[in-house]
Amino acid sequence: MIPQEIIRRKRDGQELAAEEISAFIAGLTREDITEGQAAAFAMAVFFRGMSRDETVALTLAMRDSGEVMDWPGVGRPVSDKHSTGGVGDNVSLMLAPTVAVCGLAVPMISGRGLGHTGGTLDKLQSIPGYNVMPDPALLRRVVSDVGCAIIGQTGDLAPADRRLYAIRDVTATVESVPLITASILSKKLAAGLQTLVLDVKVGNGAFMEAPEDAARLARSLVDVANGAGTRTSALLTDMNQPLADGAGNAVEVRNAIDFLMGRKNGSRLHEVVVALATEMLQQAQPRQTAEEARAAAIAALDSGKALEIFARMVHALGGPSDFIEKPDQYLPKAPVVIPVPAPHGGWLAACATRDVGLAVVELGGGRKRPQDSIDHGVGIDRIQPLGTKVSEGDPIAFVHANTEAQAQGAVAALTRSFRIADAAPEPTPVVLERIA
16 A cells, blocks of 8 residues: 555545555554645545545544444443534433433443533533543443443544544644544444434534535435444534533533433423434334334433433442532532623524633633643533523623633623524524434
8 A cells, every 4th residue: 555646546536445545544543654644635535525435434444443342241222422512512411311211322432622612521520530531341331230421532442533633633624524524433433333313513603504514514424324334313403502501511510410300391402402312212223203212211301210320320430429419519619600791681682602612711611722621610601592581780691710800701702792682583493404
């Protein structure tokens, strides 16, 4: 295999054979491929694209660059969900235990915050002792005994993705749909999944703001994952306002506990969790109707069983045994909490959602550089949904900060982020489209 010949063929718009792609990724993993060659390959793909078959081959080669997990004796369908990221998107914390109650095994490989979006691992690390990097034996035991485990990507899962992503990040090729597809799916499929559901966000708080771009990415992910042998579907969901009424780390964990206690029923967040649970259950148990799957998911939440599974998962992975009973004793808190007052009366009509996420980053709840540490206590909560009627001075949200100056800066940013109109906005659905 001559790397420059593979690069040349892709540069000239030719379709690469699976064997060529596999050899190139194997060389990348062994570090036989130089950074310059990897960058040239990424740029060639960025401009020339890849066919479905090429993207399947790239995904499988990256998946097979490290350990591929299997689940002998687990006795349940092995399933997962992936979100493309947003603000206040803490769905994983509630979704995994909900579908575990309904009979699925969920080894959920999650990530850290990226840009303005929050990361599931950062949220879970708000919980003292929670181990986001368990050894394989502990992971298998928790999934088998509890039904779900939300953890991070170990060094043994899809190592080729780490190297290629780092190169994409500094060569302006992150947005390539084939490379995004292979990056997301290689990590997920390395977890040994039988089924997968994708939550592709669309709107001003998503990486894909335009509906047509989000649909194109969703179609690529679904087609490639199915082509790789994992039954997959996707939901497009709205991210033109924060999904939960909190954004940050500890505040989103607290929000998840409230959700599992039944205090968020009827919210947009509840609708997304139930829709994704319904999709996961139908994917894994095709004989179920959508109505049966939805009823099972709602029953798992309303009965308190999903809350029990979440508590067991937290404790099995090193967290406190009484975390659910005493979350405020364990979760970090910011010393300054102040409201964001409405500058005038009217209806909350629009939200610059990305700016809300960036306000959390400025408070210290996200990273400006990969090596930055996270302040788990800061954030924003009690965010009012669009369509809420407010009077002048009513709180739109509350800022949790370490200093008064930081809090006032966030208040100013959030005041600019919301538009208040004289009339209520037209309600918009949160689940926009299903792609299978």
